[in-house]
Amino acid sequence: MKDKQISFLKDALDFLDEVMRSEEQRLFFVACLSHLSDNEQLLRTQLSDVANTSKPRDPKTYVNWLDWLITKINDNKKFIWESREIKELILFPMIKKQSGSGGSGNETSFYIEPVGLDANIPKQDDTDASASTTINFSTVYYQAKKLKRTPWYLTACSPFFEKTRNRQFLLIVLILYFIAMPISLGWMLVKPGFSIYLWAPLFIIYYITFVPVKNILSVSTRKMTLLEHMFQPLSSICLSEVSASPNTKKIGDISRKLSSVQVEGKCPVCASVYGLENSIILEKQSIFKSRIIGRCLNNPQEHQFTFDKDLMSGTRLNS
Numbered sequence: 001m002k003d004k005q006i007s008f009l010k011d012a013l014d015f016l017d018e019v020m021r022s023e024e025q026r027l028f029f030v031a032c033l034s035h036l037s038d039n040e041q042l043l044r045t046q047l048s049d050v051a052n053t054s055k056p057r058d059p060k061t062y063v064n065w066l067d068w069l070i071t072k073i074n075d076n077k078k079f080i081w082e083s084r085e086i087k088e089l090i091l092f093p094m095i096k097k098q099s100g101s102g103g104s105g106n107e108t109s110f111y112i113e114p115v116g117l118d119a120n121i122p123k124q125d126d127t128d129a130s131a132s133t134t135i136n137f138s139t140v141y142y143q144a145k146k147l148k149r150t151p152w153y154l155t156a157c158s159p160f161f162e163k164t165r166n167r168q169f170l171l172i173v174l175i176l177y178f179i180a181m182p183i184s185l186g187w188m189l190v191k192p193g194f195s196i197y198l199w200a201p202l203f204i205i206y207y208i209t210f211v212p213v214k215n216i217l218s219v220s221t222r223k224m225t226l227l228e229h230m231f232q233p234l235s236s237i238c239l240s241e242v243s244a245s246p247n248t249k250k251i252g253d254i255s256r257k258l259s260s261v262q263v264e265g266k267c268p269v270c271a272s273v274y275g276l277e278n279s280i281i282l283e284k285q286s287i288f289k290s291r292i293i294g295r296c297l298n299n300p301q302e303h304q305f306t307f308d309k310d311l312m313s314g315t316r317l318n319s
């Protein structure tokens with residue numbers, strides 16, 4: 001049980017790999033997990049020993065690092081939970097902190113506690129563990145990794161996604177912009193007294209903001225969008241996720257947040273035939289169909305899968 005919890009948390013570290021501040025930090029976290037696999041708890045005074053480097057940092061820094069890790073894991077619980085191919089745990093092994101006053105015998109410590117998942121995380125059928133070990137060519141499980149750089153416009157718009165009313169406001173403003181800009185640009189061209197010095201900068205602004213606005217519109221209406229930018233890894237998407245369950249069951253009351261992740265999947269066919277890992281990336285289905293699907297790089301024509309952002313899994317597409 002403990003081994004499974006530790007390997008689960010190591011997968012969580014993989015998920016956060018891109019946002020780790022340094023290799024030193026990553027190694028420290030791995031060392032902490034190793035310590036927790038042999039011990040019930042990790043005390044503040046043990047942190048420097050656990051880090052096992054020639055230049056240990058202040059224990060306060062290590063505590064801050066672990067606080068950061070706990071927050072990140074908590075924020076991305078759903079991705080980390082759903083990204084596992086073999087669902088062998090029923091509860092989420094969470095790293096917890098027990099704050100102490102610093103006196104002897106009353107020290108800050110860290111430990112692992114299995115916690116229930118939020119209501120918005122679907123329950124796993126853990127009784128069906130045997131089924132997932134047999135090769136199933138029709139199902140793909142996606143793995144998500146946190147993106148190092150979230151595009152600036154998504155960070156800027158993120159607060160609007162917390163409340164439905166703000167989301168709608170943003171949507172209306174952007175749709176107006178989307179429609180009004182090309183109309184005014186066209187109108188300026190035919191209007192007497194046309195000035196290229198006014199028109200050109202406006203055109204450039206529209207050109208630069210076109211993709212950001214399209215992506216925000218798409219993430220607010222479809223709840224996900226592909227981030228096809230330069231400097232962004234392939235298969236990067238932004239999801240509008242449920243962040244808090246509403247008290248009422250009305251879908252409109254749901255509070256949301258934006259998360260940017262890179263998604264990969266192991267093609268069940270190519271993994272079994274060639275041992276290929278993560279050959280599936282997310283793409284648009286075709287130029288004409290904007291549905292996001294998982295496509296195998298080894299056999300892009302035949303190995304296509306649906307992408308369910310809430311289950312982080314997909315099934316084979318037939319056509």
Ligand SMILES: [Zn+2]
Binds near residue numbers: 268271296297299
């Ligand atoms: Zn394949």
